[in-house]
Amino acid sequence: MSGPAMAADATASGSVADPDSSEVPEVDRATMEVDIACVGFGPAMGGFLTTLTNEWMEHPDDPAFASKVAPGMPLQVLCYERADDIAAGVSGIVTSARGIRSSFPNLDTADIPMAAPVAEERVLYLMDPIGASRRSFVLRVGDALLRGLGGLLGVKDDAYELPWTPGFLHKHGGLLLSMGQFNQWVGSQLMATGLVQIWPGTPVSMPIFAGKTGKERFSVQGIRLADQGVDRTGAPTDGFMAGMDVHAPLTVVDDGPVGAVGQTLDRRLGMPPGHAQNEWALGMKMVIELPEGSPLKPGTVWHTFGFPEPEIFGFLYVHPDRLASVGIFVPSWLGDPSRTAYRTLQHYMQHPALWRYLKDGTLRSWGAKSLQESGKHGEPFLTGDGFARIGEGSGSTNMLTNSGVDEAWTTGVQLADAVVELLRADKSFTQENLSATYVARRRVSSLEREAEEAKNARNGFHGGLVRGMIGMALAGLTHGKLSLGGTIPTAREQIHPFSPRKIPGVKAQEAELLAEDARVGGRPLHDALMSARGWPEIEFDGRLLVTQQDALLMGGKVQAMPGFADHVVFRDAHLCAVCAEKTCVSMCSGQAITQTADGAIAFEREKCVHCGACLWNCAHTPVGGHTNIDFRAGAGGLHSVEN
Amino acid sequence: MAQALQIVVCAGIVPDPLQTLEPVSGPNGPALKNEMVLPAVLDPWAACALYEAAQLAAKNPGSKLWLVSLGPKAKLQQVMMTVGQKAPFELVAIDGPIGGFPDAHATAAALAEAIAALPGLDRERLLFFGGWESATRGAGVTLQLVGERLGITDQFQGVDQITLRDDGSFEVLERVEGGRHQVSVCAGMPAVLGWATGNLAEPRNNPQIGMANMRGILPALQKAKRVELAANGLSYVSVSLPKQQRETRVEKNMTPDEIARELAAWIGAE
Numbered sequence: 001m002s003g004p005a006m007a008a009d010a011t012a013s014g015s016v017a018d019p020d021s022s023e024v025p026e027v028d029r030a031t032m033e034v035d036i037a038c039v040g041f042g043p044a045m046g047g048f049l050t051t052l053t054n055e056w057m058e059h060p061d062d063p064a065f066a067s068k069v070a071p072g073m074p075l076q077v078l079c080y081e082r083a084d085d086i087a088a089g090v091s092g093i094v095t096s097a098r099g100i101r102s103s104f105p106n107l108d109t110a111d112i113p114m115a116a117p118v119a120e121e122r123v124l125y126l127m128d129p130i131g132a133s134r135r136s137f138v139l140r141v142g143d144a145l146l147r148g149l150g151g152l153l154g155v156k157d158d159a160y161e162l163p164w165t166p167g168f169l170h171k172h173g174g175l176l177l178s179m180g181q182f183n184q185w186v187g188s189q190l191m192a193t194g195l196v197q198i199w200p201g202t203p204v205s206m207p208i209f210a211g212k213t214g215k216e217r218f219s220v221q222g223i224r225l226a227d228q229g230v231d232r233t234g235a236p237t238d239g240f241m242a243g244m245d246v247h248a249p250l251t252v253v254d255d256g257p258v259g260a261v262g263q264t265l266d267r268r269l270g271m272p273p274g275h276a277q278n279e280w281a282l283g284m285k286m287v288i289e290l291p292e293g294s295p296l297k298p299g300t301v302w303h304t305f306g307f308p309e310p311e312i313f314g315f316l317y318v319h320p321d322r323l324a325s326v327g328i329f330v331p332s333w334l335g336d337p338s339r340t341a342y343r344t345l346q347h348y349m350q351h352p353a354l355w356r357y358l359k360d361g362t363l364r365s366w367g368a369k370s371l372q373e374s375g376k377h378g379e380p381f382l383t384g385d386g387f388a389r390i391g392e393g394s395g396s397t398n399m400l401t402n403s404g405v406d407e408a409w410t411t412g413v414q415l416a417d418a419v420v421e422l423l424r425a426d427k428s429f430t431q432e433n434l435s436a437t438y439v440a441r442r443r444v445s446s447l448e449r450e451a452e453e454a455k456n457a458r459n460g461f462h463g464g465l466v467r468g469m470i471g472m473a474l475a476g477l478t479h480g481k482l483s484l485g486g487t488i489p490t491a492r493e494q495i496h497p498f499s500p501r502k503i504p505g506v507k508a509q510e511a512e513l514l515a516e517d518a519r520v521g522g523r524p525l526h527d528a529l530m531s532a533r534g535w536p537e538i539e540f541d542g543r544l545l546v547t548q549q550d551a552l553l554m555g556g557k558v559q560a561m562p563g564f565a566d567h568v569v570f571r572d573a574h575l576c577a578v579c580a581e582k583t584c585v586s587m588c589s590g591q592a593i594t595q596t597a598d599g600a601i602a603f604e605r606e607k608c609v610h611c612g613a614c615l616w617n618c619a620h621t622p623v624g625g626h627t628n629i630d631f632r633a634g635a636g637g638l639h640s641v642e643n
Numbered sequence: 644m645a646q647a648l649q650i651v652v653c654a655g656i657v658p659d660p661l662q663t664l665e666p667v668s669g670p671n672g673p674a675l676k677n678e679m680v681l682p683a684v685l686d687p688w689a690a691c692a693l694y695e696a697a698q699l700a701a702k703n704p705g706s707k708l709w710l711v712s713l714g715p716k717a718k719l720q721q722v723m724m725t726v727g728q729k730a731p732f733e734l735v736a737i738d739g740p741i742g743g744f745p746d747a748h749a750t751a752a753a754l755a756e757a758i759a760a761l762p763g764l765d766r767e768r769l770l771f772f773g774g775w776e777s778a779t780r781g782a783g784v785t786l787q788l789v790g791e792r793l794g795i796t797d798q799f800q801g802v803d804q805i806t807l808r809d810d811g812s813f814e815v816l817e818r819v820e821g822g823r824h825q826v827s828v829c830a831g832m833p834a835v836l837g838w839a840t841g842n843l844a845e846p847r848n849n850p851q852i853g854m855a856n857m858r859g860i861l862p863a864l865q866k867a868k869r870v871e872l873a874a875n876g877l878s879y880v881s882v883s884l885p886k887q888q889r890e891t892r893v894e895k896n897m898t899p900d901e902i903a904r905e906l907a908a909w910i911g912a913e
Contacts, residue, residue, distance in 0.1 A: 005860060030851055032851065032854065080850075084725070085659075085683050085721075085725075086721075088682075113677065113679075114680075125653065129773070181680060184682070184721075185738040188717050188720070191720050191721070191724065192717065194861045197853075197854075197857060199724055199848075201725055201728070201848050202728070202848055225850060239848065241847050244851065246850070268913040321677075391836045464792065554663075557659075557661035557662065561845075598739060639661045640662070641682050
């Protein structure tokens with residue numbers, strides 16, 4: 001489905017329509033006209049702008065690159081990025097880099113800090129040396145067998161390396177990257193051309209629609225920048241500066257899975273029939289300086305599963321200069337009322353198979369982000385009159401190969417090729433024209449074929465790890481011809497309600513006492529539950545094992561400019577107060593969302609890393625299908641560039 | 644009474660102080676590990692000088708504001724995408740090494756040469772601004788040296804406020820010991836003002852200012868002159884970061900008041 005012409009059908013079929021943004025107060029706003037307004041600077045936007053400027057530089061006199069909104073001027077292309085620096089992205093990247101290498105045929109990996117060619121790939125099944133994880137009977141039997149036959153099978157450090165891994169998991173010829181450094185490298189080259197402008201520290205609050213009725217309701221005319229000089233609620237204070245309206249014939253949206261513009265479009269247009277963004281994961285990682293004499297070589301890639309909980313996948317990537325990225329993915333289908341990421345990551349790092357190499361290492365950087373894990377199922381309307389969507393928010397992540405960066409880059413390249421074609425043909429950026437060029441390119445590409453093969457690969461995980469692995473193997477080995485069926489509940493339905501009788505290894509009475517203690521003390525419950533289940537307390541060493549707040553300060557360097565409104569808003573405070581799970585608190589990467597002794601929920605913008613986990617970790621829906629948490633446009637966040 | 648001013652702000656770029664900084668020894672002397680990898684910001688004290696200058700220029704129609712910055716061209720470009728949104732100025736970019744290890748005299752010579760070559764600059768009316776200190780490893784003397792090379796003898800350091808008077812004189816508040824200010828009155832320009840923090844908040848990012856600045860920033864970067872800074876015999880015996888004390892302790896049973904009392908006692912004991 002390529003355009004919002006189907007939006008009425010989508011709404012009728014049950015998707016959520018935009019409650020409308022008419023509540024935005026009308027104030028005098030400065031306006032600006034540009035040819036192409038871009039939202040967000042991620043890999044997809046890197047691919048879009050790189051391809052556009054390459055073509056432009058090869059044909060500098062081509063009238064296609066003359067501005068239509070400013071006669072006599074070159075094409076006016078502006079990109080607005082929320083983060084304070086274009087290098088403040090976060091992701092653990094191992095990528096096939098096919099699209100990236102195609103854009104940079106003479107790419108020298110050494111030019112990109114922290115980049116390394118993939119040299120060695122291993123897949124490890126991690127057993128539980130502690131005995132606290134929620135393992136099914138089948139897994140426990142499997143673990144016992146592995147331990148019993150350990151000598152024969154090469155089990156070491158409670159880890160079993162799979163002797164064979166299917167080709168779809170391999171990234172031979174690929175690259176290890178730091179997202180921050182890659183974005184900075186791409187951005188520097190783009191800015192050096194002088195053809196496009198990339199403005200960091202400038203959040204975009206919403207798209208500007210042409211009207212509220214008829215076809216104009218789905219037509220985008222540009223973007224509105226976030227208001228500045230406002231209080232937490234958005235009310236003007238001293239130095240109020242209304243966000244500028246940037247009008248453009250084409251708006252390119254790459255604000256990721258939780259971006260304000262993408263969310264607004266999804267609410268207004270609905271999703272194509274049969275599509276939904278129900279599956280999510282929180283990726284959290286540390287960049288670690290390995291101890292002197294570490295035997296791990298640059299380009300080493302480990303994928304792990306089985307620990308700390310069976311549903312949690314992990315990774316270890318080794319960069320040059322003794323740096324390693326180590327992280328986990330906490331999925332929305334993790335059926336654990338103690339769902340949390342930071343403490344889980346610390347237990348993960350201390351698994352004997354990893355700790356052997358990480359012990360005595362030093363934290364250099366830390367970060368987290370939400371991943372839209374629905375893949376092709378989560379693809380929104382890709383185009384409409386005046387807009388096109390690229391990158392992760394456009395459903396490009398491949399859920400079988402666990403990769404998204406190169407796929408995102410490729411969507412940007414495809415859109416740029418389409419835009420150049422339309423500019424040369426002097427055609428306007430209508431839904432029809434964008435569909436015939438951008439969407440058409442995407443549909444016939446290997447990106448689409450692989451996304452189709454992968455789209456049902458994860459279905460089995462809602463029935464447990466073993467079923468999930470079988471489903472992945474089935475889809476991968478048959479190129480998607482066979483897969484396990486399954487109904488995917490919404491993200492909020494995947495949150496397991498807290499029930500004292502259903503905490504593995506904890507008696508109901510003890511669980512009730514812990515819950516009461518947490519409620520009275522205004523503390524999140526997950527920590528107490530994990531300890532009660534047998535997870536040992538973390539013994540901080542001040543170097544690598546540090547408190548969550550120290551990780552913010554030492555690793556994330558989190559900051560927030562004053563003068564912006566809170567970007568996390570609880571729509572109905574009473575619902576939060578009576579919520580028994582408070583998963584938003586336990587899953588908040590920066591401990592920016594906390595609970596008070598009276599059960600209320602508080603948000604501190606200065607601690608937020610903008611991971612967006614709160615958006616899909618709320619179990620309540622006061623109105624329609626929207627949860628009780630709004631995640632809006634905001635400034636600040638991570639300042640670390642090594643993520 | 645408003646008067647058309649000519650203000651030159653010298654502001655270098657430094658690694659974002661939030662990053663992990665680690666001194667290393669390189670073939671050309673000390674450096675910071677992965678310095679080119681780290682994001683850069685405008686030197687914080689000099690940034691205050693820029694914002695004060697911009698406000699002064701805005702209050703005095705017809706004024707001209709130049710920002711002179713020395714650093715690697717690619718890094719300058721990145722920093723200007725943020726700084727360029729905060730205040731209107733004309734950029735003079737000098738493509739040179741990053742950091743504060745180069746000799747201050749060599750740096751001052753390059754800056755003074757660039758300022759002296761500014762077209763239309765009337766040195767007798769010049770207000771020359773910068774930071775009184777630097778977040779780099781600089782000695783904090785570059786500004787004074789540039790002023791001397793330009794022949795400006797009225798110099799003020801640790802400035803928090805300037806008030807222009809109708810007769811062309813101006814009053815300056817300089818920081819002195821004990822949290823107090825020294826009040827000086829200068830008969831007129833030219834003068835060097837090394838700013839402390841001033842009194843202004845960091846301006847909002849204004850896309851319109853950014854767009855207007857960009858028309859001059861990109862050409863300025865493209866024609867940035869490359870300079871090599873001579874060591875002039877300067878050598879470093881040792882390099883280290885300011886000592887940081889960081890202790891992590893987990894307290895689960897103390898009240899916020901108890902924690903506050905302990906912190907206050909600890910600070911008092913230091």
